[in-house]
Amino acid sequence: MAAFPSGVYALTPECADTGRLLAMVEAALKGGAAAVQYREKTGDVALRHEQASELLPLCRQYHAPLIINDDLRLADLADADGVHLGREDAGLREARLILGPKKIVGVSCYQSLDLAREAQAEGADYVAFGSFYPSPTKPQALRASLQLLHDAAGLKLPVVAIGGITAENAPEVIAAGADAIAVITALFDAPDIEAAARGLNRLFVCESED
Numbered sequence: 001m002a003a004f005p006s007g008v009y010a011l012t013p014e015c016a017d018t019g020r021l022l023a024m025v026e027a028a029l030k031g032g033a034a035a036v037q038y039r040e041k042t043g044d045v046a047l048r049h050e051q052a053s054e055l056l057p058l059c060r061q062y063h064a065p066l067i068i069n070d071d072l073r074l075a076d077l078a079d080a081d082g083v084h085l086g087r088e089d090a091g092l093r094e095a096r097l098i099l100g101p102k103k104i105v106g107v108s109c110y111q112s113l114d115l116a117r118e119a120q121a122e123g124a125d126y127v128a129f130g131s132f133y134p135s136p137t138k139p140q141a142l143r144a145s146l147q148l149l150h151d152a153a154g155l156k157l158p159v160v161a162i163g164g165i166t167a168e169n170a171p172e173v174i175a176a177g178a179d180a181i182a183v184i185t186a187l188f189d190a191p192d193i194e195a196a197a198r199g200l201n202r203l204f205v206c207e208s209e210d
Helices: 018-030 045-061 072-077 092-099 113-121 146-154 170-176 193-209
Strands: 007-011 035-038 066-069 082-085 104-110 126-130 159-162 180-183
Touching: 007 018, 007 193, 018 035, 018 045, 018 193, 035 045, 045 066, 045 072, 066 072, 072 082, 072 092, 082 092, 092 104, 104 113, 113 126, 113 146, 126 146, 126 180, 146 159, 146 170, 159 170, 170 180, 170 193
Parallel strands: 007 035, 007 180, 035 066, 066 082, 082 104, 104 126, 126 159, 159 180
Antiparallel strands: none
16 A cells, blocks of 8 residues: 655645646645645546646656545546545545555545544545635535544544645644645645745644654
8 A cells, every 4th residue: 555645735726727737836846745636626627637647747756646636537547646535536445446556545534533444444545634724715614623633543544634724723733643734725825835835844843853
């Protein structure tokens, strides 16, 4: 099974300009983003394949896995490093069958430790909980408590925190047990993406030194 890295998990914003998207992601990678998740909700199949295919060598240049959000077929076609599955997506066993044992399969578990335990039993490489704070990307998302991260300490796989995470509140979720923080707005809406990534990345260094 593939190892999912701890640290900053950069979730891409929707951007039809592939060149601009690549520049933004490279800035995040230069700042120390440990992994990238490609998220594109439009139905433009050609654009999605183009962007995923161009992001892959960029991510590999910086030794960061590229994970495809929701789209198992695209993850397979683009030979991405893995896929992230939500409630309405393909099952974990199907993903593992299609992608093979060496690819990363992550699973959204929302506010449920039981879902995380099921995902672990089925061979997930990481689980994600959230939303921990109000999120401009998903304003209607149900909230998860910091206690959930404490309760997830017994899991034997990395735990990702998602939802409204900023440089100001990230220390709370990291201290509570998050191995990685998934960020969109705090990273890609920043005036200096590389500096924002460095700042978020430093939070993990500080936590390990405490």
